[in-house]
Amino acid sequence: MAVVVVTDSSASLPPEILDELGIAVVPLHILVGDQALREGIDPVAIDYASDTVTTSAASPGELRAVYEQALERSGGDGVVAVHLSRQLSGTWEAGRQAVRDMGADGTIRLVDSLGAGLATGLPVLAAARQARRNAPLAAVHDTAVATAARARTFILVNRTEQLRRSGRLSSAASFFGSELVTKPLLQMVEGRLELREKVRTRSKAYTKLVAAAVDAAGADGAAVAVQHLGAAEAADTIAGRLRELVPGIGELLVAEFGPALAVHLGLGSVGVLVVPGGCG
Known part of the structure; x- marks a missing residue:
């Protein structure tokens, strides 16, 4: 099999690229009134001038579910999860909690992209291209880290x-x-x-x-x-x-x-x- 790359919905990569490279995506949440909408899944209509609309990170449980599926799909080769900056969102920390709960420190590597949007998406893209070449887990992880550092x-x-x-x-x-x-x-x-x-x-x-x-x-x-x-x-x-x-x-x-x-x-x-x- 091959290493599987996971990211969150902030990465903004086009669906055709996600499909082509087998990248798994965990949705972030948009909070509108009493509704918690999943980015990229639920229809979202937003008044961007409103001060009542906000966002929330993916939960450890949501991340764990996607990580487990990705790890199974990798056939044991491992998972590299690239998320938006931990300075901007709790998603990276939630991912770390999910990995701890799974006891999968050796097979799931987390990367802080140090950015958001396509500043996350391009390190994801670089890592997924390495994975498609059947690069080992460490090489895919290092590619994501190096790309994020250059961005x-x-x-x-x-x-x-x-x-x-x-x-x-x-x-x-x-x-x-x-x-x-x-x-x-x-x-x-x-x-x-x-x-x-x-x-x-x-x-x-x-x-x-x-x-x-x-x-x-x-x-x-x-x-x-x-x-x-x-x-x-x-x-x-x-x-x-x-x-x-x-x-x-x-x-x-x-x-x-x-x-x-x-x-x-x-x-x-x-x-x-x-x-x-x-x-x-």
Whole structure:
């Protein structure tokens, strides 16, 4: 058999890639009133401006069920589970609890992607490609860890109120003056979401976003992903610019943020992820 890769629904990989590489997905939860909806499974209609909608991590029981199925499918070769940053969600910790409960420390390896969305998805993709080549458990795990460590994420949001209210934005990210007249450009730093800079206009913010991604990509090829919420035209334009400007671009994915991330980012958000060296 072969190592099986597991992730959570924040990873945002297209269904065809999940199916092709046999990647198992555990849904995160969106809490709307008294309803707990499973991302990617239950129909989700959300008012992204509401302060009553929130999210919750996958539970140890949910993770254990998927891990057990994946381990069986691997024929004993093992499982690599890549989840969104433990600084942003309790999912990684719930996964660790599930592995302890199973007594499977040697056959299930957990990876903190240090990101979310396709910043989780691309390390998952790299690991799954290694697994498809029948690489051993340690090699698949190391590929996911190395890809996550190389990844650089930049996100432009309209406002940070939702992120700060939910605790997803580092307390180090302070603002001076009215946030209404600036466009906050954020970045992931060791799994935390922090302020990179404030930009006065959206057009300048897009330029800064592209420049940050191009600089992070370097000159030796990279995998690139663009995500958005309700900003498809801007995302396509940014993707086109990155295709022109990133030397040796290996692959380029464009996708919407899933509901579990969109709740915290808000409408109009655009993010760019760069993995120097690509995803195998």
